[in-house]
Amino acid sequence: MTRSVAARQLSLFGVEARPPAPHDLEGLLLGAGQVGRMGGTGRVTTVVEDAWRCAVLRAECELRGLVLTCDPAPESALEEDRFVVRTAYSAALAPLAGRWLDDDGVQRAPGDLTLDGRRLRLWVAAAGMYDGQRAYLLRLAPKPRPPEPEPEPGAEPAPEADEEPEAAAEAPVVDEPREPERTAPKPTIHTRADAKPNKRRKKPDSKVSAFDPGPDEFADFDAYDAPDPYAEVEPFTDPGADDWPDSGIADLPAVALDIVPEPPPAVQAEPDMIGEITIDRTLADNWIAVGEALVALGLPAVFIAPDEGGPAYRIVGLRRINRLAELVGEPPPDAPAETWPR
Template sequence: MSLSGLGDTGAAQPPVPALFPAPDPPASVPAESSAGAVAADALAGAAGRGRRRSGSVRPGSAHSGTPDDEDAGRQLVFFGAEAAEPTVADLAGLLAGPGEVVRMGGTARLSVRVDAAWRVHVLVAELALRGLAASWEPTEDGKHTVRTSYTRVLKPLAAAWLHGAVKRPPAVLHLTGRRLRLWVAAAGTPEPPGGFLLGLGEGDPDSWDALGAALAAAGLSATLLAPAEGGPAYRITGRRRLTRLAELVGDPPAAAPPKLWPTRP
């Protein structure tokens, strides 16, 4: 079921492989464009300045944080979600979580399975902001799969993250605010009384340590939870780290329940 009228156009972000491991330069965020009734609602939330509308879809080894990483993290508000223009490179945040990318010829397609309708709205909007058509469908276990069309625009992303058919982070991965925002939108969950979980791909255990290192480099040192402990996920705790996460990902999209989005303690 398509939620976006946007196609694979030349206006999409250029496929520059170097963008994927490197942080994006700061720039102003362009005004969003409308892409159908449902996508328009979600786009308003993704851009953080649209009107709220009422028609939401309602389908039925470990890394521990240390105080030292907070000083490094303070430098990274410069790369917060509001500091840079949306680019296809940001989709690395989905692949850091449960997202998958596959290649076909000179094209690639990204997909991610999510557990709530609000995530569908937010992700379709975020993909539309980057010139990518997206569709969604329910899964047998009551979740939803969001996927793009096959497009040449995603080929560099696939090249950076795939080793053969296996998903693995690039050797150098910077988790900027926009990338973290997408990770939170796809698989972020608050953990009372004072934690936040970032879900990981269940079939990607060889990637988990590298992602933990990338979180630590962003000032968000976290503890890896195994599947038997409620994961796979990284648990972020501590007032300073939770504040850092909230600063980096920005305000919640309109479609996201505020209580489920990172907030300053």
């Protein structure tokens, strides 16, 4: 037996409890939304992964008198499009910016954060999807994309289209006519006018007399008769060994030196800690505040960490999903059946 839509009871926190208002865009800040301010105005920006979500959010903003634009994200791939959704700066969003931004411009969840059907509807429209038959996922950030495969080290890049393929065989070499070799001219020898052929010239006599070193005083010296200064001397046969005074080193007491301990080896990071995702403390506090607001609304959810496919909150169980469906109201016409809680 299937339960009809008409059998649902109106909830005090559902979309029928109050009319739409600009501060309902706080539901976008529960996920990947960011709020900014300029002067006395504010603007909300978020990223969605489907085109139908842009149409739903545009219709929701028109109900609140806000102008919304949707443009493709510059880093999106063709097979997985993403869109940047942003509102125009409006004075109606200035209280929302003042509520979520501190004095330094850091986005922080307010301490009195509460949820209702209007806020949840915008969160579901921006980042809600089924995670199986008995679980519904509310994403806190866009779905992470798998990293691109790295090229293998041995693989060669494919040739570009502009490059011409190499010829299978080398082109035949054609002998070109060579220019005649040029020989260098022989040097010209200049001779004196008074020179006679085949006649040797007489060298002038040197005026420097031969140097007489005199008698050699080292002629009768034999180098092998001198004592060898590099010869090794045995310590016990050296007659001059006892002539040296005792230095007294042997009478000094022995001193034991303290052993210096070696420094402990540097502690290396464990393999499972390498590549751990670092999360900003303020962002983590915002996620905790959102989880507590879900519990207060009767929707306890399981937090999915970023390294496990999140960040997101998973609502498990048909009873809790039905509770979520009652709060967010009827699905919009453009929403696929597998994305809206029913």
